Amino acid sequence: MKKIKIIAKKNQKEIRLDKFLKCYIKNISRNQIQKLTVSGQVIVNQHIVKKNYKIKPFDFVEIEISNIKILDHLEYKNIIAEKINIDILYEDEDVIVVNKPAGMVVHPGFGNERGTLIHGIKYHFQNSNLYNFDLYRSGLVHRLDKDTSGLLVLAKNEYSKKYLFKQFYSKTIQREYRALIWGNILEEKGIITGFIGRDPKNRKRMTIFRNSESHKGKYSITYYKVLERFKYLTYVSCNLKTGKTHQIRAHFKYLGHPLFHDSMYGGDKIFMKKKCSNKNIKFLKTCLKILTRQALHAISLSFIHPKNEKCYFYCPIPEDFKIVLQKCRKTLL
Known part of the structure; x- marks a missing residue:
């Protein structure tokens, strides 16, 4: 989860919320901003607003972005690999399945800049001679809460990520x-x-x-x-x-x-x-x-x-x- 806070300037012209946020956030469309607003993930002056809200001077805007596809690519490049004990249940050239313990945060964010599963995964792949592993184009396709334990699958390449995302989207993955x-x-x-x-x-x-x-x-x-x-x-x-x-x-x-x-x-x-x-x-x-x-x-x-075989993990x-x-x-x- 990424939380962005923006304060409109004193000479801010009245413009639609989606147009305003598009100027401040990279890799996000106005349609995505509207969807986040409708779902209550955009608040202005500590209130939920409609998607056609117009920004005024000194408005305080907070937006929560949970979709990893629209996070800034540089965020992933700047993640520092950390040696963290990860319980890997299965791994091949396309996917990796881990048993996440309770207490471990999956993805870095505010208050959890270090020690996450992603930091450990980056270390694991660097020590597996996979230095070209791109966390932005692969990696997470779903998440677990910090204090929820259990199975998590990660993609190791862009094709695998899209292949698994499609299954989550069509609700064919069974959990x-x-x-x-x-x-x-x-x-x-x-x-x-x-x-x-x-x-x-x-x-x-x-x-x-x-x-x-x-x-x-x-x-x-x-x-x-x-x-x-x-x-x-x-x-x-x-x-x-x-x-x-x-x-x-x-x-x-x-x-x-x-x-x-x-x-x-x-x-x-x-x-x-x-x-x-x-x-x-x-x-x-x-x-x-x-x-x-x-x-x-x-x-x-x-x-x-991704090799078109059915997998089951327990x-x-x-x-x-x-x-x-x-x-x-x-x-x-």
Whole structure:
């Protein structure tokens, strides 16, 4: 995520927002700016504005760019290779599949200028004699949140990147996540849908808008299935039909079942605490100390390889998540 802040000059003429931003940001079209504005990723003077808004003197504009294709090419060239331990599950001349640990940021950005997965990937390829590896023309085709663990595929050349992007765009890549959510969800399986976009009250968080406000978000679909039920918690499998920012986290918050220890969406507090016994409150507090981030793991990934072969990868849940599940099986029956 790249965040750009611009203050209009005192002699600024009144012009459309998209035309104004086009003068300041490289490699972005007015159409892309309009789409970002409609999705709530452009705010002026701390307010969401319409795409036909006209800039005035001293306007304070903030724009969040999440599409890696429109980032400045120089940003990638300036990334310094860092020796970082990366769990590589598979690698060939076209793709690399990694198991990202919780706590690792995927891409550098404000507050995360060093120590990201991309820094480590650049080091890995330099030490594999791939000095011509171009992070702009290859690299990321999807992402995981900092505290979400699991499978991530990266492209090693421009052809592979376009080939994988096409599958993400057409929604043919299959991704399964495992999540531990608060409460006893009603249905054994279901579909969560809604228009997802930036929360006007907290720009770091996503929210689901009502149908009447659908223009503020993008349509999103999550399929879920209950795997195990515990007292106060439910272990679920999730499959994404769309892949929006924080989709699973925002969807289960919308249902009233936030992810276990998801501090951004209210999952770091004990759910229905008044109905819990002192013994169970103590147990749940212990679990929160063991699993100190949202209980979300990308467990499997399936796609068509650029060589036209179907690939499937699986990565078991990490130890902190596994320990909490084991404890729940023994205690919360």
